[in-house]
Amino acid sequence: MLxxxxxxxAVKSLKNSNELFYKLFxxxxxxxxxxxSEGVNTSFFEFQDTKIELLEATREDSPIxxxxxxxxxxxxxxxxxxxxxxxxxxxxxDLGFQILNETPKKGADNKLVCFLHPKSTNGVLVELCQEIxx
Numbered sequence: 001m002l003x004x005x006x007x008x009x010a011v012k013s014l015k016n017s018n019e020l021f022y023k024l025f026x027x028x029x030x031x032x033x034x035x036x037s038e039g040v041n042t043s044f045f046e047f048q049d050t051k052i053e054l055l056e057a058t059r060e061d062s063p064i065x066x067x068x069x070x071x072x073x074x075x076x077x078x079x080x081x082x083x084x085x086x087x088x089x090x091x092x093x094d095l096g097f098q099i100l101n102e103t104p105k106k107g108a109d110n111k112l113v114c115f116l117h118p119k120s121t122n123g124v125l126v127e128l129c130q131e132i133x134x
Contacts, residue, residue, distance in 0.1 A: 005081035005111075005129050006044070006051035010067050010074060014043050014056035021045060021054065029054070033108045040064050042108045053079075053108065077115070079127035085112050088128055092116065104130070 011017040018029050029043045039062025043054040055076060057065035067076055082088040085104045093099050098117035107113035111129040118125045 002080040002082065004050050005079045006053045006109075007075060008053045008055055008077040008079065008127070010064050010071075010076040011054050011056050012068060012073055014041050014054055017054050017056070018043055021052065025052075031109075034058065035106075035108050037105065038062060038064070038107075040108075044109060051109075077125040077127050079113075079129050082128050082130055085114060085128055085130040089114055092128075097121065106132070 009017075014032065022028050025045055025047075027045065029045050032041060032043045034041050039057060039059035041056045041058055043056075045052040045054075055064045057068065059065065064076065089099055089104070098120040100115040100117050104112035104114050107127075107129060110132050112132055113127055113129045116126040116128070
C-alpha cells in the first residue's frame with residue numbers, strides 16, 4: 001500500500017516561503033537541505049504522516065527553475081513512499097509508465113527517489129521514495 005510521503009511545492013524564495021508557510025501552518029519547518037544533483041534547496045514541514053517540501057532552485061538550469069519559468073510557483077510533485085523502490089520502478093515500467101531515471105538516486109530527507117514522467121500520469125509529476133537504511 002502506498003502512502004503520500006510529501007507534496008513538493010516549487011518556490012522562488014525559500015526564505016520568504018518558509019515565513020509564509022510558518023504563518024499558514026502555525027509551525028516552523030524542521031530542516032533545510034541542499035540536493036546538489038537536482039540544483040535545489042529544500043525545506044520540510046511535517047504533519048503527522050505527511051510532509052510539505054518547499055523547493056528553491058540553486059541553478060538556472062535546474063528542473064525547479066525551469067518549472068517556475070514555465071508555470072510559476074506552485075505544486076510541483078506528489079511523492080509516495082514505497083518499501084522497495086527498485087521493484088516498484090520495475091512493476092510500473094512493465095505497466096507502461098515512463099520512468100525518468102533508470103535507477104534510484106539519492107534525494108532529500110535520507111531517501112532514494114525516482115520520478116515518473118507526467119505524460120504517463122495524467123500531467124502529475126509523481127515521485128517514488130524509499131527511506132535509506134543505514
